[in-house]
Amino acid sequence: MQILGILQADSAKLALVLDMSIVDARFEVQLLMAQILQVNRAWLIAHDDEILSVSDFALYQQYLQRRLQGEPIAYIFGEKEFYGMTFKVTPDVLIPRPDTELLVELALLNIPEDKRLRVLDLGTGSGAIAISIANARPLTQVVAVDKSPAAIAVAQTNAALLGVINIDFVVSDWWQQLPEGNKFDLIVSNPPYIVENDDHLKKLHFEPISALTAGVTGLDDLRLIIDSAAHFMTAGGHILLEHGYDQADVVQGLLTTAGFKNVKSERDLGGVERVTLGQVG
Ligand SMILES: C[S@@+](CC[C@H](N)C(=O)[O-])C[C@H]1O[C@@H](n2cnc3c(N)ncnc32)[C@H](O)[C@@H]1O
Numbered sequence: 257m258q259i260l261g262i263l264q265a266d267s268a269k270l271a272l273v274l275d276m277s278i279v280d281a282r283f284e285v286q287l288l289m290a291q292i293l294q295v296n297r298a299w300l301i302a303h304d305d306e307i308l309s310v311s312d313f314a315l316y317q318q319y320l321q322r323r324l325q326g327e328p329i330a331y332i333f334g335e336k337e338f339y340g341m342t343f344k345v346t347p348d349v350l351i352p353r354p355d356t357e358l359l360v361e362l363a364l365l366n367i368p369e370d371k372r373l374r375v376l377d378l379g380t381g382s383g384a385i386a387i388s389i390a391n392a393r394p395l396t397q398v399v400a401v402d403k404s405p406a407a408i409a410v411a412q413t414n415a416a417l418l419g420v421i422n423i424d425f426v427v428s429d430w431w432q433q434l435p436e437g438n439k440f441d442l443i444v445s446n447p448p449y450i451v452e453n454d455d456h457l458k459k460l461h462f463e464p465i466s467a468l469t470a471g472v473t474g475l476d477d478l479r480l481i482i483d484s485a486a487h488f489m490t491a492g493g494h495i496l497l498e499h500g501y502d503q504a505d506v507v508q509g510l511l512t513t514a515g516f517k518n519v520k521s522e523r524d525l526g527g528v529e530r531v532t533l534g535q536v537g
Pocket of ligand 1: 466
């Protein structure tokens with residue numbers, strides 16, 4: 257079959273089944289096809305009169321069926337780009353989101369290139385945040401924590417594939433398995449913060465629920481992190497927390513109550529207060 261005909265028919269099908277715009281659906285089927293042919297979208301558009309081989313069409317159909325079931329493209333391809341690097345992702349880890357790049361950018365603003373700071377990433381998942389920071393600041397020593405051994409295995413693989421060595425991985429339930437006496441100059445976290453039974457979860461059912469929800473208010477994990485953070489931080493150290501679109505005020509309050517100063521929130525590209533920062537008093 258001709259590429260153009262396949263793309264047109266399947267864009268319409270995907271848009272209908274997943275209730276997305278035809279523009280987004282066309283972009284996605286182009287991505288699936290481009291991945292199989294190992295070309296970019298520009299090539300695909302310029303060569304849409306070509307005929308797909310039987311084996312390529314069969315593989316494309318497999319990918320398309322998975323996407324029609326709602327599986328995210330990142331899981332189908334097994335990878336996701338984040339902060340300029342490609343991360344391996346499996347269903348054991350959350351797919352890193354573009355919004356989370358704000359957390360990395362803000363963290364780097366607080367890590368001078370010539371300083372040997374210690375950085376902690378709580379809930380590292382694929383390792384996207386920890387590895388991006390470690391890669392951009394080779395003098396830092398980063399510790400990446402997750403409760404899920406499977407997630408830690410993915411993060412370790414990513415660090416190895418990307419050649420990032422200034423990072424250690426620890427399986428830990430937040431602070432519990434971190435050795436006593438560990439102190440960090442900067443702590444970052446994108447913890448679970450979605451309210452249990454939130455409607456948005458229906459669209460996220462391929463991703464690990466343990467990476468997404470945090471009790472009936474969505475604040476359980478943020479509270480656990482904030483309550484003990486200062487104990488693990490050096491004087492003047494910074495904490496940066498990603499949270500939900502409507503949680504900035506409450507996270508600011510939690511940090512202030514816990515004794516942090518210079519508490520403020522920063523907006524993501526969509527204008528949403530997405531990351532809240534504080535400094536040990
Ligand atoms: C929202 S995901 C963030 C993943 C990654 N940092 C990112 O930004 O793409 C939250 C992560 O926290 C981890 N997590 C959940 N509960 C935890 C706990 N009690 N202790 C440590 N990690 C936990 C999950 O396994 C998951 O990898």
